[in-house]
Amino acid sequence: MTAHRIAVIPGDGIGQEVVPAGIEALRATADRHGLQLDFEQFDFASAGYWQRHGTMLPPGWEETLRGFDAIYFGAVGWPSVVPDHVSLWGSLLQFRRVFDQYVNLRPCRLMPGVRSPLAGREPGDIDFVVVRENTEGEYSSVGGRIFEGTERETVLQETVMTRIGVDRVLRFAFEQARRRPKRHLTSATKSNGISISMPYWDERVAGMGELFPDVRLDKFHIDALAAQFVLHPDWFDVVVASNLFGDILSDLGPACTGTLGIAPSANINPERDHPSLFEPVHGSAPDIAGQGIANPIGQIWCGSMMLEHLGHPEAAAQLLGAIEDVLAYGPRDAPLTPDLHGTGTTAELGHAIAERV
Amino acid sequence: MTAHRIAVIPGDGIGQEVVPAGIEALRATADRHGLQLDFEQFDFASAGYWQRHGTMLPPGWEETLRGFDAIYFGAVGWPSVVPDHVSLWGSLLQFRRVFDQYVNLRPCRLMPGVRSPLAGREPGDIDFVVVRENTEGEYSSVGGRIFEGTERETVLQETVMTRIGVDRVLRFAFEQARRRPKRHLTSATKSNGISISMPYWDERVAGMGELFPDVRLDKFHIDALAAQFVLHPDWFDVVVASNLFGDILSDLGPACTGTLGIAPSANINPERDHPSLFEPVHGSAPDIAGQGIANPIGQIWCGSMMLEHLGHPEAAAQLLGAIEDVLAYGPRDAPLTPDLHGTGTTAELGHAIAERV
Ligand SMILES: CC(C)[C@H](C(=O)O)[C@@H](O)C(=O)O
Numbered sequence A, B: 001m002t003a004h005r006i007a008v009i010p011g012d013g014i015g016q017e018v019v020p021a022g023i024e025a026l027r028a029t030a031d032r033h034g035l036q037l038d039f040e041q042f043d044f045a046s047a048g049y050w051q052r053h054g055t056m057l058p059p060g061w062e063e064t065l066r067g068f069d070a071i072y073f074g075a076v077g078w079p080s081v082v083p084d085h086v087s088l089w090g091s092l093l094q095f096r097r098v099f100d101q102y103v104n105l106r107p108c109r110l111m112p113g114v115r116s117p118l119a120g121r122e123p124g125d126i127d128f129v130v131v132r133e134n135t136e137g138e139y140s141s142v143g144g145r146i147f148e149g150t151e152r153e154t155v156l157q158e159t160v161m162t163r164i165g166v167d168r169v170l171r172f173a174f175e176q177a178r179r180r181p182k183r184h185l186t187s188a189t190k191s192n193g194i195s196i197s198m199p200y201w202d203e204r205v206a207g208m209g210e211l212f213p214d215v216r217l218d219k220f221h222i223d224a225l226a227a228q229f230v231l232h233p234d235w236f237d238v239v240v241a242s243n244l245f246g247d248i249l250s251d252l253g254p255a256c257t258g259t260l261g262i263a264p265s266a267n268i269n270p271e272r273d274h275p276s277l278f279e280p281v282h283g284s285a286p287d288i289a290g291q292g293i294a295n296p297i298g299q300i301w302c303g304s305m306m307l308e309h310l311g312h313p314e315a316a317a318q319l320l321g322a323i324e325d326v327l328a329y330g331p332r333d334a335p336l337t338p339d340l341h342g343t344g345t346t347a348e349l350g351h352a353i354a355e356r357v
């Protein structure tokens, strides 16, 4: 029996609600496939921890987490207690950076039974994956303020792109595209307006493209690309983007497929020198937290991506299949949550999927 | 008779096709309202000019254009001849910066007769305006490369926000919101991830909000906001955003209202120390340029915004009304262009609107 050690970090808000549903589904899948998943739960990376300790993470967190095969993460952020940039830079963004999870992989797929807000779109019409650079770019945290409190007050924030950082995520994206039937890669840029970093991005894309002549390559400026996600989501297969552009596209894409509640993401260190982290695209959702109605599917789908990453593609596929089956029943025959036009609770929908496994 | 001097710059691609249609509609409107518009056309800010002169603009262009009451602009950019960042930073982005057009006003309205890609949305459901900061922020052109051509290659690009620059566009946005029935302003931020500039933006928004207690204020991170444009476009009234975020939202918004072809924008210097510039949101569209099928409505609607800016609200309203009427006829009864599911040409649709005036 293969045993994997999984660090579980529910975090804030609905993270606390969807993670248990995710674990239930993972346990059911592990049982069926003879896998052993050992979960260990941590309370850090949450506003509660911050209130008690004044930091988001305990000293030595790197060593603690480094011993795990993967991190199963809920959501972090509770702005009424700790400002978002403090909580995020103190936890999630640290994990991505310190564990060099330089690929953030975010599938966008219109699932059976889910209503797209786009007119006339059916399952099969929208099925692409966003490959987001996850460690540098616009999320640099380098910069500062000068002439504070005066009329001259000026704030600088640096975007940092490195050849190593850009090339490695591009290579990953081209390889993803090569593995898919359409072999089509779209690069998100803004080289007409952002005149230093984005032309560099374009150059590296063009250069890498020469090594992948079998991949059809195109590029769109981010403004036009956002528009095309709405007008022609069927045009896309793999989309590669900088940290910020990937962030935007990987919320917009799932919105086009009906709800952010089902979208998963995998923060991957492809070399496996460090644990990878699996978290839904949605956040802590203070507006619905505590009601038990959050959609657990993003969290459960993350579990499927985690199983895939741990080397269990059949188990991963089965869990994803269970999600699809339950969604396909529709809100009348399955306990779908309100964002899916049903009246089910987080726990009920989680059970239904675990049972279907 | 009021006389206004208008500099006309068609630029590249479909700019050459839609500007004449815009002028025809403007002339018709001016005739009906007893206004005198004196148009003077310029060939700079185009790839053709660049090929002949090696620059996008002639020496002394500031002085030349400063004498005009407004600039009526088509589109610039022709990447097969001159890289976009060269053509744009050599023309349009100079105009915005040098003429201190610090507000870019971009209405998004679902018009009668236009099919939204969003399911079940009717005219009236989508009617908001994006107020985009237009001179600083992410479009700084400050930065550079170090260790070029080596493994250590690193590219830096600075985002620059100033108190003056942020506050003046926020004030404009709050004033816009105050003038509309809903009095609702949404700020686009990303202060959870972009940890220096965006928290500053949030601070200034909160501060300015205290001066406008009658305006309902909320904020969304740009990723969630892009998603909400698709899921709940009816939530928005006035949206204020940094240069880059405003760029993205003002392409995404018009996509949600059916086509980028009808979206106008006004690059405004509110103090009127310099001429303001009116240009459609769409670009030069190399893919359809030369076919005579580009939608001229974005350009014509710009004419309406220009008339408003020049102090002729009735004329402006009449021109906009003519656009609405012709759109409402639908593709069977009006020569709508292919993006509007019709078979009309640019010129035919332009005539129809000019006649309707
Ligand atoms: C052409 C480009 C530089 C420009 C911008 O990004 O500002 C355009 O997209 C716009 O929105 O006017």
Ligand SMILES: CC(C)[C@H](C(=O)O)[C@@H](O)C(=O)O
Binding pocket: A077, A088, A247, A281, A283, B192, B193, B223
């Ligand atoms: C919470 C926030 C910092 C984060 C990001 O911007 O990366 C989130 O939006 C995401 O996409 O994972």
